[in-house]
Amino acid sequence: MIMACIQSFVVILPYYSKYQGTRDFAKEQMAIREKAFSIITEVFKRHGATALDTPAFELRETLMGKYGEDSKLIYDLADQGGELCSLRYDLTVPFARYVAMNGLTSFRRYQIAKVYRRDNPSKGRYREFYQCDFDIAGQYEEMGPDFEIIKILTELLDELDIGDYEVKLNHRKLLDGMLEICGVPPEKFRSICSSIDKLDKQTFEQVKKEMVEEKGLNSETADRIGSFVKERGPPKELLSRLKQKGSSFLDNASSKCALDDLEILFEALQNSKCINKVVFDLSLARGLDYYTGVIFEAVGTMQVGSIAAGGRYDNLIGMFGTKQVPAVGVSLGIERVFTMMEQLQKDRNQTARPTETQVLLSILGDKRKLCLAAELVSELWNARLKAEYVVSTRFSKHIDRARESRIPWMVLVGDKEMEKGIVKIKNIETTIEEEVPRTMFVEELRQRLNP
Amino acid sequence: MIMACIQSFVVILPYYSKYQGTRDFAKEQMAIREKAFSIITEVFKRHGATALDTPAFELRETLMGKYGEDSKLIYDLADQGGELCSLRYDLTVPFARYVAMNGLTSFRRYQIAKVYRRDNPSKGRYREFYQCDFDIAGQYEEMGPDFEIIKILTELLDELDIGDYEVKLNHRKLLDGMLEICGVPPEKFRSICSSIDKLDKQTFEQVKKEMVEEKGLNSETADRIGSFVKERGPPKELLSRLKQKGSSFLDNASSKCALDDLEILFEALQNSKCINKVVFDLSLARGLDYYTGVIFEAVGTMQVGSIAAGGRYDNLIGMFGTKQVPAVGVSLGIERVFTMMEQLQKDRNQTARPTETQVLLSILGDKRKLCLAAELVSELWNARLKAEYVVSTRFSKHIDRARESRIPWMVLVGDKEMEKGIVKIKNIETTIEEEVPRTMFVEELRQRLNP
Known part of the structure; x- marks a missing residue:
């Protein structure tokens, strides 16, 4: 009867596809996602966070000038009359905009939402993907929020049960001090940092070539940087080496300040019994322009690539208002987590039921x-x-x-x-x-x- | 110490705002949203649905030609190289595209996600808002999915506890038959339907004026339509009146087919004990082009405006592939639900805790x-x-x-x-x-x- 009622006019068009770099998720795959989201939400709520939901697009001017070289990956909405908007590139800038707009002086929030990047999808990267963010804004105990964010990161990765990982950690001011000591002119700090950031994928020789030939450092300066950035190890051990009498870091205002921060942080992480997951790594630089203090990145020891990253950004909220509100946050790149969970489920020969019908x-x-x-x-x-x-x-x-x-x-x-x-x-x-x-x-x- | 470390360079910009027609949600407001989403998800899962997550944007050609006059409200992404995309206008077309792309012949899914409309935000309408959709695609018991979708709608509204409501119900083929009987030429069916759809906000005199002066009907045809569309009442009662011997509906193929459908549907709704929430209303027309069978809309009896709507769309999935898969669905406009829940919470002098800290x-x-x-x-x-x-x-x-x-x-x-x-x-x-x-x-x- 239903079929008899269907209008006979049927439009046959070519087989439709979806936009490259985006994906649909359904059934078993969704079941894994829901499980991951529920674990993550539970960890975030355990740390006193409230959920925040911001629009998928922001005024274009809100996003401009926050992402350094990556700004070219921002998706714009077409001009169809009215204000110009762009899809959010991350969840940090919308959070900062929200805190400033509402005149908040303290706020801890989590947000699980999609972000958009006009990246090359062929690299196995996606143009739409989820991020799970936790941020703490406000004046708290010195290094308290930094400690808590790293603790949260270890809880997330432990409870998601996706294998071994390490949290690489550094400090933007230590990097700045290091570059100053090596004789890099201040206007080249960010650009040289983005070269250093490639050391997880390239040899020092390759990175040196870039610093010298493309960015105009002299060879001795580059080698001096090279001798610093090879330093990595257990946090307290490496810290005490860097603080030894005669260390050039102690004479530099920026790096001295960073080492003091890190001393407090490592003490707290040790007492929290998660310092064994942390590696102090002078080659970690992180790309985004807005970081000002501690920076970190979690990588799986079996799998290549970053699972989560974050850091302190004390000046970002002030850019949107008149009040300067310090903040620190972590962002979990959940897509890699899903891939690892799916693989583990396959290895264990488990399959999720797509429905809960009883x-x-x-x-x-x-x-x-x-x-x-x-x-x-x-x-x-x-x-x-x-x-x-x-x-x-x-x-x-x-x-x-x-x-x-x-x-x-x-x-x-x-x-x-x-x-x-x-x-x-x-x-x-x-x-x-x-x-x-x-x-x-x-x-x-x-x-x-x-x- | 932290403050001492902050770089002294602070950019002061004018107080930032967000894009008009969009909103941020946090704290108590988010707590209400989470409660509503959890009730809705529970109802959807109770009916054997799996979650589907589709991208926020689709290829522009996917959305074209599905929304009639409303197409002008689609948000386009800027052309920054590559394929042209638009933000999703609803969750129905992406669902149909997904079913066709994956060659499914049956699928029941729910989706809770934001949709985007470049509407005038001054009317209290938003440009970004959540919809909660449940759709059933595939060949099932005749009128079975139609019955289940309406049952789901009543469960949702009952369990969300937002006051009294009624589900207005009609059938596209009954409307088509009625227009044929009244002498409206077929090419004017959709356009006249969109006039009829205004009867919940305008008097028949106003609508008649539009039909005659703007859409070129003669006055007698309009009056004939008027005598039909004032019919509304308890489903089985009105149905038996429309099926009385000599009814012009029985001689018309389209409306006869609709009345047979409705007889089966009302019987099932009666046995399901939710028919008392349904009003059979010949003035309900619904705007979207893709509906082909039963259409319905839930309205709060205290509050003005539609809370949820849906219907059968048997030809949409076929537009994206080679297989014709019949489907029926409901979409809950959750923003109105939130407003009603917030009001009720205020009235009851309750406030939600923004965090769960113990x-x-x-x-x-x-x-x-x-x-x-x-x-x-x-x-x-x-x-x-x-x-x-x-x-x-x-x-x-x-x-x-x-x-x-x-x-x-x-x-x-x-x-x-x-x-x-x-x-x-x-x-x-x-x-x-x-x-x-x-x-x-x-x-x-x-x-x-x-x-």
Whole structure:
């Protein structure tokens, strides 16, 4: 009947695709995502955060000048009249804009949302992807929020159970001090930092070439940088080496300030029993322009690439208002986490159920039995049970449906059952069938489902 | 120290705003949203749905030609090289594109996500807002999915507890038949439907004027339409009146087909005990071009305006592929729901807690005590308790923080307590303080929190 009613006019167009660099998620994949989001939300709430939801696009001027070289990856909305907007590039700038706009002096929030980058999708990068951010803005105990953010990062990665990882950590002011000591002119600090940031993928020789040939450093300065950036190790050990008498860091205002910060931070991390996940690494530079203090990046030790990153940005909120509010945050690149979780699930031979349906109501009869199905399945739904129904004369259709969706219970109703005033309850796993009174079947099922 | 480290260069820009027609959500408001989303997700899962997550933007050609007059409200992304994209206008077209692209023949999914409309924000409308959609695609029992979608709608509105409502219901083919009977030429059907759709806000005289003066109907045809569209009432009652011997609907193929559909649907809704929420209303027309069968709209009886709407669209998925897959769905306009929930919460004098923090660790001392705070608060976090900490010599600062955030428990630690190897546990409501051993405080708190 439905088919007979369909208008005969059908437009046949070429097979549609979606925009490259974006993805759809459904079924088993969504189940993994929901599990990850629930773990992450639980960790964030454990640290007193409230959720914040900001628009997917911001005024274009809000995003301008915050991302250094990466600004070219910002997606603009077409000018269709009205103000010019762009899709958010991260969740940090919208958070800073929100804090400033509302005149807040302290705020700790989490946000799980998509961000947009007009990157080359061929590299296995996506143009739309989720980030999970936690940020603390406000005046707190010195290095207190920095400590808590790193603690949160270790809790996230431990509880997501995605294998070994390390948190590489450095300080922007230590980098600045280092560059000053090496004789780099201040106007080249950011540009040289972005070269240093490539050391996780390139050899020092390659990076040196870039610094000398493209960025105009002399060779001795580059080598001096090279001798510093190879330093990495357990935080307290490396810190005490850098603070040894005669260290050039102690004579430099910027790096001295950074070392004092790090001393407090490492003490707190040690007492929090997560310092063993942290590696103090002088080659970590991080690209974004807005960082001002501690910076860090978590990498999987088995898998290549960054899983999470963050740092302190004390000047960003002030750019949007009149009040300067210091802040520190972490951003989890959840896409890599999903990939690792999916791989682990495959390795362990587990599969997630795509639905949570508990009961399949099987009406053995023809389509005129819809009204009977409606009556019985509504009783299940009204009792808050998760239920689907099928009306069909073919029993195989019913049992296939239950097995495919791994629905644990069936309620079988045919003419015979109706006459006798009963229904049959079938446990799919044990294949045991029981007859129960029609009036009692919801209660009987409820007891079996919530014993 | 932190402040001393901040770079002295601070950019002061004018006070930033966000794009008009968009909003930020935080704290109490977010708590209400999370509660609503959790109720809605629960209802959707109860009906065997899996979540689907599609990109926020689609290829522009995917959205073109699906929304009739509303197409002018689609947001385009700027042409920055590559394919042309637009922000999604609803969740139905992306769902249809997904089903076709993946060659599915049946799929029931829910999606809770933002959609984008370049509408005039001054009317209290927003340019970015959430929709909560449930759709069933595939060949099922005749009118089965239509029945289930309306049942879901009543469950949603009942469980969200936002006051009385009614579901206005009609059938596109009944409308088409009616227009044919009245003598409207087929090429004017959609245009006249969009006039009829205004009857919830305008008198028939106003609508008639539009039909005659702007759309070129003759006055008698318009009056004939007028006599039909004033029909509304309890579904089965009105249906049997429309099916009475001699009814012109019975001689018209399109409306006869619709009345047969509705007979099956109303029978199922009656057995499901939700037909009392439904009003059969011949003036309901709905704007979107893609509907082909049953259409409906839920309105609050106290509050003006549509809360949810949907219908059957049997030809949309076929537009994206080669297979025709019939489908029916409902979309909940959650923004109105939030407004009603917020109002109810105000009326009932309830306020939501913005955080879920259970314990405030109060370290009575100066900033050097951060490492002690880190140690103790980490024990709470590691035990999965939700905890924040404060280090301060001023007790008032601690108690204010606990009261402001309505944190139920405090752990007080000063020098005296440390010497004695104890901490004090304080219940904020009863103000009772107890001393417990330092080594036992997490366990003691856990018992009090999960008795």
